[in-house]
Amino acid sequence: xxxxxxxxxxxxQANVGLFCDVFPPVMDGVSVCMENYAHWMQKKVxxxxxxxxxxxxxxxxxxxxxxxxxxxxxVPKRHPYVTGIAEIDPTYLAKVATTRFKIVxxxxxxxxxAAAYRISRLQKVPMVATxxxxxxxxxxxxxxxxxxxxxxxxxxxxxxRADLVWVPxxxxxxxxxxxxxxxxxxxxxxxxxxxxDYPEKYFVEARQRLGIAPEExxxxxxxxxxxxxxxxxxxxxxxxxxxxxFRMYFIGVGYAAEEMRKLVSERGLDNKVTFVGSITxxxxxxxxxxxxxxxxxxxxxxxxxLVVREAAALHTPSIMAEGATASTILxxxxxxxxxxxxxxxxxxxxxxxxxxxxxxHRVGVQASKTIVRSWEDCVEEVLDRYNALLRSRGLPLIExxx
Numbered sequence: 001x002x003x004x005x006x007x008x009x010x011x012x013q014a015n016v017g018l019f020c021d022v023f024p025p026v027m028d029g030v031s032v033c034m035e036n037y038a039h040w041m042q043k044k045v046x047x048x049x050x051x052x053x054x055x056x057x058x059x060x061x062x063x064x065x066x067x068x069x070x071x072x073x074x075v076p077k078r079h080p081y082v083t084g085i086a087e088i089d090p091t092y093l094a095k096v097a098t099t100r101f102k103i104v105x106x107x108x109x110x111x112x113x114a115a116a117y118r119i120s121r122l123q124k125v126p127m128v129a130t131x132x133x134x135x136x137x138x139x140x141x142x143x144x145x146x147x148x149x150x151x152x153x154x155x156x157x158x159x160x161r162a163d164l165v166w167v168p169x170x171x172x173x174x175x176x177x178x179x180x181x182x183x184x185x186x187x188x189x190x191x192x193x194x195x196x197d198y199p200e201k202y203f204v205e206a207r208q209r210l211g212i213a214p215e216e217x218x219x220x221x222x223x224x225x226x227x228x229x230x231x232x233x234x235x236x237x238x239x240x241x242x243x244x245x246f247r248m249y250f251i252g253v254g255y256a257a258e259e260m261r262k263l264v265s266e267r268g269l270d271n272k273v274t275f276v277g278s279i280t281x282x283x284x285x286x287x288x289x290x291x292x293x294x295x296x297x298x299x300x301x302x303x304x305x306l307v308v309r310e311a312a313a314l315h316t317p318s319i320m321a322e323g324a325t326a327s328t329i330l331x332x333x334x335x336x337x338x339x340x341x342x343x344x345x346x347x348x349x350x351x352x353x354x355x356x357x358x359x360x361h362r363v364g365v366q367a368s369k370t371i372v373r374s375w376e377d378c379v380e381e382v383l384d385r386y387n388a389l390l391r392s393r394g395l396p397l398i399e400x401x402x
Contacts, residue, residue: 011100014066015398016386019116020107023052023067026080027280028224029190029306030107030132033168036193037105038065040379045398048102049099051092051112053084068095070115077142077255086115101125102398103386107132109158117161126389129162130188131176134325137228137301155181164389169304171328188382190306191375194286194313203315206290216244217354220292220316222285225254228301230321233343235260239267240347244354248273248296249288288316293360294353298339299348302326308336312367317360319349335367 018038022031034050042048042065050065053072060067070092072084087093096119105128106116113129120127135155139148159165159181166188167173173185204214212218219238225231231250238248250260250273257275264273279285289295295311298321305326308318310334320327322338330336337353339346353360387397 003181011098012016013047014049014086014099014101015045016041017049017051017099017101017102017116017119018107019051019104021053021079021083021110022108023050023055023058025058025280026055026082027278029302029304032193032306033190034107034376036191037379037382038063040376041065041383044379045383045400047398049101050090051086051096053082053111055080055082065224065247068092070252079255080253088116101126101169102396103390105130105386106158106162109135109155113158120163120233125395126163126393127161128164128166128386128389129159129183130166130168131159131172131181132168132303134175134301135305136179141228143373152179159183164385169326169329171325172303175303175325186385189373189378190304190309191217191373191378192306192309192313193282193375194289194310195372195374196313198314202356203242203290206287209287210291212247212291217294217357219246219248219291219294219296219350220254220288220311221249221296222251222288222307222311223297223299223302223305225250225252225257225260226301227256227259229297229299230301230341231256231260232263233298233321233341233346234296235263235269235273236343237265237346237350238269238273240343241351242268244351246272246350246354249276249292250274251276251279251285271393283311286314289316292316293357293364294319294350297326298324298341300324300341301328304329309372312336312364313372314360315364315368317364317367319346319353329368329371329380333363335363335370337363 020034023034035154038048038050048065050067052069070084070086070089075081075083082394103119103126104116106113107130113167116127136152156179165185168190170187289311295316295318297308297318300321303325317336319337321341332338339349390397
């Protein structure tokens with residue numbers, strides 16, 4: 001009797017491969033995006049694999065989707081970020097060799113993006129690529145202009161090879177065009193995992209859990225502690241309102257953290273400003289959003305920061321820099337506040353808002369209604385778009401359970 005070839009050599013069918021150079025426990029907006037894509041796709045259709053560089057402290061054993069991590073090394077001057085080379089890791093190669101994807105989605109144009117492209121060509125499946133960041137700004141801080149231009153050309157070339165290019169916000173189309181990309185671009189919103197109908201007592205209890213007095217006016221920043229995100233404007237603005245009572249929290253880590261602490265001390269703000277460090281516990285981070293009155297995010301660097309939407313989900317409106325790519329989701333005075341990139345102007349706005357908490361609250365409630373969308377809803381649309389692309393190529397669709 002002739003036996004069939006052992007099934008151990010048959011590729012395992014997967015629906016989606018999600019490729020990115022950052023994934024929890026390293027936390028930033030793209031990492032949160034990847035985590036929610038993976039969670040909701042696995043819940044709705046299954047067959048999800050995340051491909052990302054290895055983080056030594058990571059434990060993926062409790063996740064309900066697969067994570068194929070590969071050989072990595074630290075990114076210079078950008079702790080805790082890592083990058084790597086997937087194709088020299090034999091364990092990774094063995095896993096992808098026995099996995100057949102229907103579609104791959106790259107959330108980075110670097111190591112993981114290159115791996116996504118190679119798999120898409122090898123398996124003859126489409127590649128979606130999302131343009132998340134202002135990469136030129138990252139490179140300009142550490143590289144000469146000629147090297148920056150070479151990297152940007154390589155990034156544009158990567159997106160030109162994708163079957164579909166997405167950006168997370170309409171204003172980001174202008175950024176990728178400035179880089180030289182001329183192809184078709186679609187907007188696919190990011191969501192928030194903090195969307196809920198919070199009772200009023202939740203906000204009271206959040207302050208109690210953090211030891212914040214009910215009458216304190218609380219300001220918050222969440223994000224990488226890097227100068228590109230414009231924390232200097234925040235600190236210099238706060239130094240201009242010494243007579244105004246407030247409590248400011250900085251949450252995050254980054255290369256500029258120690259310099260920020262030093263500047264806070266030099267400006268005499270040590271008794272009003274607290275550096276919390278990194279928070280990976282989403283429940284604790286949610287408490288900080290809920291306990292805060294205003295979210296300060298005057299970044300000129302970000303494209304579509306998730307933290308602004310997360311704060312809005314907890315009725316905390318943002319102050320953002322007027323004219324910044326990220327701030328286009330706000331209507332000044334309606335669902336947030338815009339300010340010139342000037343410490344005197346920002347100090348004046350802060351003084352007005354701290355003395356008018358009812359106005360701040362009204363704008364925060366409006367922000368929660370206008371700029372927040374659940375990740376579950378976003379992923380539903382993502383899956384529909386995946387299938388539209390697959391259908392246009394005559395390829396098998398991602399099937400949804402009845």
